[in-house]
Structure formats: C-alpha cells, structure tokens
Amino acid sequence: MRNKLTLYDLAAAEDDRRFSPCCWRTKMALAHKGLPHEAIPWRFTEKDAIAASGQGKVPVLVDGGATVADSWAIALHLEKSYPHLPSLFGGSSAMHLTLFINDWVDRVVLPALAPILAVDILAHLHPKDRQYFRATREKVYGRPLEEVSADRATRVVAFRNLLEPLRTVLRKQSFVAGDTPAYADYVPFAAFQWARCISPFKLLDQHDPISSWRLRMLDTFDGLAHRAPGYPV
Amino acid sequence: MRNKLTLYDLAAAEDDRRFSPCCWRTKMALAHKGLPHEAIPWRFTEKDAIAASGQGKVPVLVDGGATVADSWAIALHLEKSYPHLPSLFGGSSAMHLTLFINDWVDRVVLPALAPILAVDILAHLHPKDRQYFRATREKVYGRPLEEVSADRATRVVAFRNLLEPLRTVLRKQSFVAGDTPAYADYVPFAAFQWARCISPFKLLDQHDPISSWRLRMLDTFDGLAHRAPGYPV
Known part of the structure; x- marks a missing residue:
C-alpha cells in the first residue's frame, strides 16, 4: 500500500x-x-x-x-x-540538464518576476502574513513594495527579453522537454502560474510562443493548473 | 569503412x-x-x-x-x-534539454561576449577578412568596434552576472551534463574557447566555479582545447 x-x-x-x-x-x-x-x-x-x-x-x-x-x-x-511511475526527467543525463533549467528559473526568471508581482501578492495575502511579507521583501529591495511594482510596465519589457532562450526553444519544439512536458517544463511554467494565481497584470504578448506553451501547460493533467483560482491569461 | x-x-x-x-x-x-x-x-x-x-x-x-x-x-x-559511438546528449530527453542550453548560449552568452572580444578578433583576422568583419559587426552595433570594446571592463561585470545559472549548476555538479561532460558542456565551453583563442582579456575570476570547470574542459580529450593556440586563462 x-x-x-x-x-x-x-x-x-x-x-x-x-x-x-x-x-x-x-x-x-x-x-x-x-x-x-x-x-x-x-x-x-x-x-x-x-x-x-x-x-x-x-x-x-x-x-x-x-x-x-x-x-x-x-x-x-x-x-x-517512485521509479516505476513516469519519469520526471527522462533519465539521468536529462536530470542533470533539468537542473540547469531549474537554476535558470531560480536565478533569472523569478528575480525578474517578483518585483512585478509584489503589490498583487501583498493584496492577496492572509492579513497575518502581510507584515512578514512586506518586511522581508522590503529589506531586499530597500524601498516600499508599492514603489518596487510601480515601474512594472517597464520591468515587463526586460522580463520578456530575459525569456528569449525559452522562447527560442519553444519555436522549435512543443515543450521544453520535447514532445511531451516534463519537470523541465513545470519549473518555468510554475513561475507563470505564480503570476496567474495572484496578479491580473499581463505578462506576455498573446503572439509570443511562450503564451501558446503556457496555454498547453494550463491544459495538462486535465487542466490542473487552469482549474486553480486565478486571473485570465 | x-x-x-x-x-x-x-x-x-x-x-x-x-x-x-x-x-x-x-x-x-x-x-x-x-x-x-x-x-x-x-x-x-x-x-x-x-x-x-x-x-x-x-x-x-x-x-x-x-x-x-x-x-x-x-x-x-x-x-x-554514429549511434554506436558515445552519445552527445545521453538520450532523447537530454537532447531536447540540451537545446535549451544551446539556445541560452546563443541568445544570452554569445551576444554579451561578442562586444568584449570585438577589437581582439579584428586584430587577429586575416587581412582579407578585416573589412568584412568590421562592416558586418559595425552595422549591428551602430558604432566603431573600437568603441564597442572600449567599455569592456564594465561589460564583463554584466557578462559574469549573466552566467549565474551556469555557476549555480557547477557548484552542485562537475559538469553541466553531470559527472562527465557532454554536448551541454561543449556549447558554453566553446564560448570561452572563442575568447581564449583570440583575446588576452580576463573574463572570469579565478575563484569562480566556472573557472575550475573551464580548466577541466581544457583538459578533456587529452587537452584538445588546451593545445590550440590561444592566451593563458
């Protein structure tokens, strides 16, 4: 059992x-x-x-x-x-390479996205979490969260540029992992799902290949991510 | 045969x-x-x-x-x-994931490195190539190559920051592909080999985990890359 x-x-x-x-x-x-x-x-x-x-x-x-x-x-x-269940990576080599994508998201994507979302996260938090969130994040940014997110119309341009490696790959194949999604897709997708759950701010142009992939990912596993409460993308 | x-x-x-x-x-x-x-x-x-x-x-x-x-x-x-010879990727999933690293190098690393190397490339070129190189690159940059490379002491700081995903992975494993190098290593390494062959400009701090990996890569295949004429790293 x-x-x-x-x-x-x-x-x-x-x-x-x-x-x-x-x-x-x-x-x-x-x-x-x-x-x-x-x-x-x-x-x-x-x-x-x-x-x-x-x-x-x-x-x-x-x-x-x-x-x-x-x-x-x-x-x-x-x-x-759970080695008998479908592999998250597709083998040992693929696991090591997925770590690069994981670290690319951690070091490049999330830090660029966090200030864009900061005020919307704050607005959605449980009241008991708000002071903690504001204090820890403002210590990092050195200024009020409202100021951090204020220039997001500019920040989002830089954010979209940073996604160029992902965009280039998705012009050539349906998923980061190839024909079907794997953990190498879940990591970058989870960043967009973070945004979708908490913020109405439009991150991507609808003609961006990343937008089409994001929709495919929302539909995966019978729409698991799509069914979660969030904003339209 | x-x-x-x-x-x-x-x-x-x-x-x-x-x-x-x-x-x-x-x-x-x-x-x-x-x-x-x-x-x-x-x-x-x-x-x-x-x-x-x-x-x-x-x-x-x-x-x-x-x-x-x-x-x-x-x-x-x-x-x-040559499927019977050692795999460049380590399987089909790993091939798709290597494409992401390939595109990351193409879209992020090479464009940041090219202006740093521009004047040194020019100086090393065969005389018959110089006008072609200058004309095609200056059309892209919109200014003389000497000006493009002039601020490389500043550009290299941004370049090092862009390498953060590679650095993070190399703190956790010896090679991008895991315990032994594969095509996912050759692609970023080749960018550093470009620099080494043509430019005395110091790209990396010696304590950077990327520096140690670069040395390991130079030693690979009996020092294939190390034996090529170039500058000390």
Whole structure:
C-alpha cells in the first residue's frame, strides 16, 4: 500500500488561492507521477507547522516517514521513490540538464518576476502574513513594495527579453522537454502560474510562443493548473 | 569503412588559430564521438569554398555525401549517423534539454561576449577578412568596434552576472551534463574557447566555479582545447 502524501502549500487569504511557484513545481510533479496528495494550506508565518522539515519554507512534502523540503529535493525524492511511475526527467543525463533549467528559473526568471508581482501578492495575502511579507521583501529591495511594482510596465519589457532562450526553444519544439512536458517544463511554467494565481497584470504578448506553451501547460493533467483560482491569461 | 570527415573551421591570419565558438562545439563533439576529421582553415570571405552548404557560415561538416551546416544540425547528424559511438546528449530527453542550453548560449552568452572580444578578433583576422568583419559587426552595433570594446571592463561585470545559472549548476555538479561532460558542456565551453583563442582579456575570476570547470574542459580529450593556440586563462 502506498504512503499517504501530504504537501504544505502556500495559500493566500482564501484557502484555495495557492500561488507559490515552488509549490506549483511540486504539484505538477505529483500529477506527472499520478500521485494523489493532500495539500494543506499554509501561510508564511506558520513556521511551527513545518518545523519537522528543519527549515521555514514550502513546499514541504511528507511521504510516510520522510519529510522533504525544497522543490528540487522533492523532485529527486519522487523520482527515486517512485521509479516505476513516469519519469520526471527522462533519465539521468536529462536530470542533470533539468537542473540547469531549474537554476535558470531560480536565478533569472523569478528575480525578474517578483518585483512585478509584489503589490498583487501583498493584496492577496492572509492579513497575518502581510507584515512578514512586506518586511522581508522590503529589506531586499530597500524601498516600499508599492514603489518596487510601480515601474512594472517597464520591468515587463526586460522580463520578456530575459525569456528569449525559452522562447527560442519553444519555436522549435512543443515543450521544453520535447514532445511531451516534463519537470523541465513545470519549473518555468510554475513561475507563470505564480503570476496567474495572484496578479491580473499581463505578462506576455498573446503572439509570443511562450503564451501558446503556457496555454498547453494550463491544459495538462486535465487542466490542473487552469482549474486553480486565478486571473485570465 | 568510415567516411572521411572534413570540417571547415574558421581561422585567423595564422592557419592554426581557430577561434569560432560554433566550430569549437563541433570539434568537441567530434572528439566526444572519437571521430577523426580534417579541419580546413576557412576565412569569413571564402564563401565559395562552402557554397555546397547553401549558406555562408561555418561550421560546415562534409561527411561522405552529406554536407551539413549549423553546429546544432551537425550535432544531430553525428548523433544519428554514429549511434554506436558515445552519445552527445545521453538520450532523447537530454537532447531536447540540451537545446535549451544551446539556445541560452546563443541568445544570452554569445551576444554579451561578442562586444568584449570585438577589437581582439579584428586584430587577429586575416587581412582579407578585416573589412568584412568590421562592416558586418559595425552595422549591428551602430558604432566603431573600437568603441564597442572600449567599455569592456564594465561589460564583463554584466557578462559574469549573466552566467549565474551556469555557476549555480557547477557548484552542485562537475559538469553541466553531470559527472562527465557532454554536448551541454561543449556549447558554453566553446564560448570561452572563442575568447581564449583570440583575446588576452580576463573574463572570469579565478575563484569562480566556472573557472575550475573551464580548466577541466581544457583538459578533456587529452587537452584538445588546451593545445590550440590561444592566451593563458
């Protein structure tokens, strides 16, 4: 009998608005493996609830006796623990190469997107999380979040330019991983799902090849990502 | 019996100074496959010599009756034609993911590096290529090459920042492709080999994890890249 899987999943004021880009990586990975799970709504300030993970951020996956934090570690855990279910990567070489895409999203895409979304995230947060979010982020940016997001009409131009490697690949193949999506798609897609869940701001031109891929990704797994509460894209 | 392989390889004034980043991708790929080849020095203005390829750039590989242009097309040709020799990618999924890294280098790394190297390339070129190089590049930049490279002390800071995804991966694994190098390493390495062959300008801090990887790559295939005429790194 399979373990019950539990995911601590970042939520906004409403329980069902789940916006974390790293949690979306894990939710897409669980769907890829066909693993049902219970997703527990979690707020930034509920550090006690995930204390067993030895750190203070989600996603945290509890799989039987194992508590795993960090989306990449969770992906490796799922691949190793459920080798008979569809591979997240497509082999060992592909796993190493997916790490590059994972790190490209972490180092390039998310940092460019975060200031664009900052005010909209703040507006959606549970009241008990707002001061925490404002204080931690304003410490990084050195100015009020309202100012950080104020120039997003300019920032989004730079954001679109940064996506050029993804755009180039998606002109040549349907998914980053080839003909069918895999973890190399879930990681960049989760960044767009973060935006969709929390912000009405238009990120992409509709003629951008990334827009078509985003729609294909929203439809994947019977519209898993599309069914989540969010804004039109 | 195996076909004789011939590669048209961009050369500077001296026949043995071969600096093209895209030709270096192919030379590393041929070494990975263990395929000997004859590399013919070729200059930018010798369009007639590669007319059979239907375009005007190198690398061009002639493999028996096949003439293949474009480094990515050549990599796919080698993988398909010599499936019993070591794989350049490590499987079909890995091939699709390597394309992302290929496009990241094409769209992010090379455009940031080209202006840093421009004056040094010009200085090394065969006299018959200089006017062609200057005219085509100055049309892109809209100003003299000397001006384009003048601010390279500033440009290199931005260049190093752009490499952050590569740096992050190389903190976690020895090569982009994992424990041993593959085409996903040759593509970014070839950009650094371009620089090494043509320019004394220091690109990386010696403590950068990318520097250690670059040295490992220089040593690969019995020091193939290290033996090529170039500047100390």
